[in-house]
Amino acid sequence: MKCPYCAYPDTSVIDSRETEDNTAIRRRRVCDKCDKRFTTYERVEGLDLKVIKKDGTKESFSREKLKRGVVKATWKRPVSMSDIEQLLDEVEQILRRKNSKEVKSWEIGNLVLNRLKKLDKLSYLLFASVYRDFESLKDFEEEIKKLKN
Secondary structure, three states, rough: OOOOOOOOOEEEEEEEEEEEOOOOOEEOOOOOOOEEEEEEEEEEEOOEEEEEEEOOOEEOHHHHHHHHHHHHHHHOOOOHHHHHHHHHHHHHHHHHHHHEEEEEEHHHHHHHHHHHHHOOOHHHHHHHHHHHOOOOHHHHHHHOOOHHH
8 A cells, every 4th residue: 555645565453343324344554664554445346336327338336436426515514534535435335236237317317316404504505406307496485495395
């Protein structure tokens, strides 16, 4: 593991433990050169899943791409990175249980939206505005009405 501070290629593991939900292993590491400490997470490699986009094209599922979208929607909101990781873990667990090797992008979007709605309503609205291609203020008003009901 390369040190994120000095890029030295050798580090040592000083502590390992499972995360609370048992989906990853948290490792505390120390750089053998600069002695700075950092944390890494080891989890099962990504899903072998193809996402069918709105235009019909297919691409490999990317947890990082999904994470970027959720992080943008929760920017400056009271949502922690651990909340985001938990949300992503839940979505991945549901996708792993599917019998199919393909999933439509709207299915993933709905899984994220359902969890964001419980986490933070404004983050939900921000994610929905991109995911559902809001084009006008009226789109926002309609979604806010749904949230209020």
